[in-house]
Amino acid sequence: MRPFVSFKNVSHEYGADKDKSVKALSDVNFDIAKHEFVAVVGPSGCGKSTLLRLLSGLLIPTSGGVEIFGHRITEPRDEIGIVFQKPTLLPWLNIRENVVFPSRHKRGRVSRQEYERAEELIKSVGLKDFAECMPEELSGGMQQRVGIARALLMDPEILIMDEPFSALDALTREEMGFELLQIWNERPKTVLFITHSISEAVLLSDRVLIMSPRPGTLVEEINVELPRPRSSQTIRHPKFNEYTDQIRQHIYHREEAKIA
Ligand SMILES: Nc1ncnc2c1ncn2[C@@H]1O[C@H](COP(=O)(O)OP(=O)(O)OP(=O)(O)O)[C@@H](O)[C@H]1O
Numbered sequence: 001m002r003p004f005v006s007f008k009n010v011s012h013e014y015g016a017d018k019d020k021s022v023k024a025l026s027d028v029n030f031d032i033a034k035h036e037f038v039a040v041v042g043p044s045g046c047g048k049s050t051l052l053r054l055l056s057g058l059l060i061p062t063s064g065g066v067e068i069f070g071h072r073i074t075e076p077r078d079e080i081g082i083v084f085q086k087p088t089l090l091p092w093l094n095i096r097e098n099v100v101f102p103s104r105h106k107r108g109r110v111s112r113q114e115y116e117r118a119e120e121l122i123k124s125v126g127l128k129d130f131a132e133c134m135p136e137e138l139s140g141g142m143q144q145r146v147g148i149a150r151a152l153l154m155d156p157e158i159l160i161m162d163e164p165f166s167a168l169d170a171l172t173r174e175e176m177g178f179e180l181l182q183i184w185n186e187r188p189k190t191v192l193f194i195t196h197s198i199s200e201a202v203l204l205s206d207r208v209l210i211m212s213p214r215p216g217t218l219v220e221e222i223n224v225e226l227p228r229p230r231s232s233q234t235i236r237h238p239k240f241n242e243y244t245d246q247i248r249q250h251i252y253h254r255e256e257a258k259i260a
Pocket residue numbers: 014015022023024043044045046047048049050051214
């Protein structure tokens with residue numbers, strides 16, 4: 001099957017044209033199938049966010065290339081929605097206007113269909129009664145839900161998520177993970193999800209990519225064959241701990257081998 005997203009021999013060096021450069025990624029190769037949910041884990045500074053910036057087209061690799069359906073990415077594209085660690089909502093706009101903001105920003109206007117779509121998305125992230133509220137009136141979890149609705153406004157094929165739930169408390173985080181899976185189930189997307197949490201990666205994804213310390217490269221891929229739909233019961237599945245242990249070993253063994 002033809003891959004939907006392909007990282008081909010991707011290396012990236014920040015400041016490559018200056019005296020002081022940082023090699024963030026080295027020869028990264030992987031494919032993602034359409035509608036696959038892929039999580040990326042790895043030590044801090046290994047280049048996870050750099051991977052996302054490259055897929056979003058905000059950054060072009062110093063060598064190799066990132067392709068969507070065989071087309072090399074050379075600039076930001078509409079078929080990609082991004083959810084950041086902090087939702088960065090515009091404080092002077094209400095929730096509805098924040099959700100339609102990508103369209104206003106891009107075209108200078110918002111169509112009736114887009115307002116209808118925004119209403120639908122606001123409802124599907126559980127904020128039906130909050131469309132008129134200002135961001136400051138919402139909790140952190142609710143604000144992140146707005147960030148997810150905003151990323152889905154243009155109905156992107158690809159959803160890029162950079163530690164989207166890391167600023168939330170443990171309970172809200174777990175709840176948001178399952179809500180995300182429900183949205184993904186209703187509106188299938190190809191997802192690249194960065195997290196520091198091994199259990200979150202296993203709980204949500206079809207496949208976990210494990211990266212080495214900087215310069216980051218792919219050291220292992222784990223196919224997570226846990227039944228869907230996933231729920232809080234999934235954590236009790238006998239294979240759940242097997243997967244998390246396997247990932248931990250890949251991350252920490254390398255660290256230990258380096259120290260020894
Ligand atoms: N704009 C930049 N200029 C120079 N170096 C950068 C820049 N952005 C990131 N880096 C460096 O590149 C490396 C990879 O950064 P990146 O943010 O991709 O890692 P990460 O795995 O997402 O980190 P974390 O898990 O801590 O968020 C780090 O050493 C970082 O300091």
